[in-house]
Amino acid sequence: MDAGAGTVEDTSTNAACGWINLASGMDGCERIEAFFSGxxxxxxxxxxxxxxxxxxxxxxxxxxGQVSDGVPGTAIILHPDELHDGQAGTEDGFHYRMIYLDPALVQQAIGGRRSLPFIPGGVSDDPRLLKAIDGMVAHMSEPMERLQYDDAVYDLAHALQAADPRAGAPYIATPDYRAADRARAYIRHSEGEPISLEQLEQITGQDRWKLSRDFRTVFGTSPYRYLTLRRLDRAKAEIVKGMPLVQAALDAGFADQAHLTRHFRNAFGITPARWRRLLTD
Structure with missing residues (x-):
């Protein structure tokens, strides 16, 4: 892929200049290649x-609570629902490839019996992780076959588990993975409609507060956050198709464009208008 092709410059005040290419994605995984300065x-x-x-x-x-640097030869692994930002460490800017992977796929690959793997500091030079990540980002312009993708997810999930310093530690409590996954599936297919914890209790047969705790343990976020992010996924897909922001907001289940913008910035660190400008053909 030509890293400089289709560069889009953002001229808004104090904003970084750069571009984003959306690579071929798969179910549960978004892949991007991007460059930013500032x-x-x-x-x-x-x-x-x-x-x-x-x-x-x-x-x-x-x-x-710390500042980390991702440089060539290392991997960046940010845990779900952890606050972070991003900027260039030098005036030259930074070029990177990233995947956004659904934690449900990781849980399915490792058996769903413990909390999600966590890598302290968000940066690692573990050779198992580097190899597994390269299996998904080395050739961003090429679509992955389904079996190839499934193998890559398996390898990455187990590399994450092996690199987690808590690996091998005894369980404190075993989450109800089946109930949590049933709730996740129900939210995912709700088309952004409002959902209550009481509804999820009825769907899963699990006490609502245990379900809420187990959902966080298994998938790294709360049920409502998961619902909000699925609405944002739908809005992003509409924006890519050229839908006006106000219509994308309403179609995805947000009250208005301002409601979408607030949640989009909280989830992705940029406004939907700026994200649209940075996209490349």
Whole structure:
């Protein structure tokens, strides 16, 4: 892929200049390649893993009370629902490839019996992780076959589990994975309609508060956050198709464009208008 092709310059005040290419994605995984100089993303959090490699430059971010640098030769692994930002560590900017992976796929691959793997500091040079990540980001312009993708998810999930310093620690409590996954599936197919915890209790047969705790343990975020992010997924898809922002907001279940913008910035660190400008053909 030509990293410079289709560069879009953002001229808004104090914004980074750069571009974003949306690579071929798969169910449960979004892949992007991007370049930014200066401040790229405001503090935000999303309900997926953000996993990738810095191709050139320094990708600097604040994460869990510290400043971390992603540089060539290392991997970036940001846990779901953890606050972080993003900016260039030098004047040269940074070029990177990233996947946003649904935690449900990781849980399915590792058996759904414990909390999600966590990598302290958000940066790792673990060779197992580097190899597994490269299996998904090395050739971003090429679509992945279904079996190839499933194998890559399996390899990445187990590399994450092996690199987690808590690996091998005894369970404190076993979450009800089946109930949590049933609730996740119900929310995912709700088309953004309002849902109550009482409804999820009825659907799963699990006490609502245990279900809420187990959902967080298994998928790294709350049921309502998960619902909000699915609405944002729908809005992003509409924006890519050229839908006006106000219509994309309403179709996805938001009250208005301002409601969409607030949640979009909180989830992705940029406004939907700026995200649309950064996209490349």
């Amino acid at each position: 401040q790229a993303y405001e503090p935000h959090r999303h309900d997926t893993y953000a996993i990738g490699r810095t191709i050139s430059g320094i990708q600097r971010f604040h994460y869990r």
